[in-house]
Amino acid sequence: MPMIDFAGASEALGRADGILIVTHVEPDGDAIGSLLGLGNALRAQGQDVTCAVDGGVPPGLQFLPCADQVLSTLAGLQADLLICVDASRPERVGQVGAQGMAHCSTVINLDHHVSNTGFGDIQLVMPEAASASEVVFHWLRCLSLPLSPDVARPLLTGLVTDTLGFRTSNVRAGTLRIALELMEPGISLHDIVAQTFDCRPFAELRLWQQVLPSLTLDRGVVAAQIRVEDSRLAGLEAGEDGDLPSLLRSTAEARVAVVFRELEDGNVSLSMRSKPPWDVARVAVALGGGGHAQAAGATIAGPLQAARDRVLPLLHVAANGGSATAGP
Numbered sequence: 001m002p003m004i005d006f007a008g009a010s011e012a013l014g015r016a017d018g019i020l021i022v023t024h025v026e027p028d029g030d031a032i033g034s035l036l037g038l039g040n041a042l043r044a045q046g047q048d049v050t051c052a053v054d055g056g057v058p059p060g061l062q063f064l065p066c067a068d069q070v071l072s073t074l075a076g077l078q079a080d081l082l083i084c085v086d087a088s089r090p091e092r093v094g095q096v097g098a099q100g101m102a103h104c105s106t107v108i109n110l111d112h113h114v115s116n117t118g119f120g121d122i123q124l125v126m127p128e129a130a131s132a133s134e135v136v137f138h139w140l141r142c143l144s145l146p147l148s149p150d151v152a153r154p155l156l157t158g159l160v161t162d163t164l165g166f167r168t169s170n171v172r173a174g175t176l177r178i179a180l181e182l183m184e185p186g187i188s189l190h191d192i193v194a195q196t197f198d199c200r201p202f203a204e205l206r207l208w209q210q211v212l213p214s215l216t217l218d219r220g221v222v223a224a225q226i227r228v229e230d231s232r233l234a235g236l237e238a239g240e241d242g243d244l245p246s247l248l249r250s251t252a253e254a255r256v257a258v259v260f261r262e263l264e265d266g267n268v269s270l271s272m273r274s275k276p277p278w279d280v281a282r283v284a285v286a287l288g289g290g291g292h293a294q295a296a297g298a299t300i301a302g303p304l305q306a307a308r309d310r311v312l313p314l315l316h317v318a319a320n321g322g323s324a325t326a327g328p
């Protein structure tokens, strides 16, 4: 089965009697960008499209066109084609994704995670792409669909946010060429940066203030932890941390960075980052999660100290020669 079957996916679109597009839970800019870029393009072609993600679009991404049409729950679904975007595993698409899988006869898996499990009937998986939004871009080009502003803005947002502003190691000349094409309809790169990176709620800095005393540096591994109590004191939901892991990775001494987040249910979510060539995707997969070589995550059993005792030795191996690999 080919991992990039644009022809098969396009045929499935032609046959579809209603399309449901979903993405991963706790969606980031690429999740919502690829969801809306694809959804808006197909809807403009007269397709019957429903976009959904558990909990809806986070407040920080509601500036994107048609974000208000994304459903947070599903009732009375009219679709026989499910498209999952930016999700490496079927479990990542949450409740709405599970409903879609139970209901739809065909599943398209559109993604760029190196850890993608190859789920679904038709795969559009490009691990070399820096964002799922780029995969959508390539598919729209195959379909000869126009890049209207309502399509280009979400896709450029996905591309900009997943590359941390074109700063990740998987940015190639081709990535910038796509960005250039996405700007052609009059989309401002500055506006997107202003609405994403430069739009940090003060509460996130309060959270950093609260949790940075937990910071440690040991043999190239920088770590911090967020207790449920810390998020509550800062007035944030669990998971909203302003990309603290990337802040930790930016330190000169860091090869690998990790944030341990205590969840309400007692489990611990891990958010890991690395500098090339150190690879955290392998550690994430070994722990039942996934991601990219330089940004990966997993959810494991708590409490916090048990999670630290389990994960830090693996990260020390990853940061000290044990499992260095090249590329995303």
Ligand code: AMP
Pocket (backbone or CB within 6 Å): 024, 088, 089, 092, 113, 245, 270, 271, 272, 288, 289, 290, 291, 292, 295, 296, 297, 298, 299
């Ligand atoms: P985060 O640290 O949450 O920004 O996630 C970094 C990368 O790892 C993203 O590509 C996520 O999609 C992926 N990721 C995070 N948590 C998980 C998980 N539990 N399972 C699979 N992939 C994950």
Ligand code: MN
Pocket (backbone or CB within 6 Å): 024, 027, 028, 029, 030, 031, 086
């Ligand atoms: Mn994502």
Ligand code: MN
Pocket (backbone or CB within 6 Å): 030, 031, 086, 112, 130, 131, 132, 162
């Ligand atoms: Mn992505």
